Amino acid sequence: MRMKKVFILGLAILFSLILIGTSYAYFTASAQSNVQHFSVGDFSFTLTEDSGKLTLADSYPLSDSEGVSTNPYTFSVTNTGNITANYQIILKEDQEAIADCGCTKILDMSNVKYQLDGGEIGLLSSGGNQIIAQGSINANEKKTFSLRIWLKEDSGNEVLGTHFHGKIQVVFY
DSSP states (O other): OHHHHHHHHHHHHHHHHHHHHHHHHHHHOOOOOSEEEEEETTEEEEEEEOSSOEEEESOOOOOHHHHTTSOOEEEEEEEOSSSOEEEEEEEEEOHHHHHHHTOSSBOOGGGEEEEETTOOEEEOOTTSEEEEEEEEEOTTEEEEEEEEEEEOTTOOGGGTTOEEEEEEEEEEO
């Protein structure tokens, strides 16, 4: 009789451990995707981002001619809805990437230059959010963008060892 109770107790403990383990695995699993889809009424959009990171870490100042020849960060916006929509593309600091990196020295955005699709070279401003493009996109149209970022040439020594982590946000209206 005692052996039967020990067996049942052992079986109950084993079952509990399996249940706790699978529950933990289920609730902590996270899928990461570089495709985001948004739908509201007649608006339906998909943002597809490059699998790379929009980061400047351990960078050094570059001239504009050097900056425009760096590898681009590529992303696409697709209007899968049935009406034309206006959009703004915002480059903002990626707080999650900053936390994951454990960065202690964050690069001020006013030291970052950018170029979108071979257009004019721009300088980001301080504050964490920057509209870098705006326009309209027709129904069932896809637009692909190439963004280059670099440390401006006349940055001082205070930028050495700093990090910038950015992300793209598209606002439709």
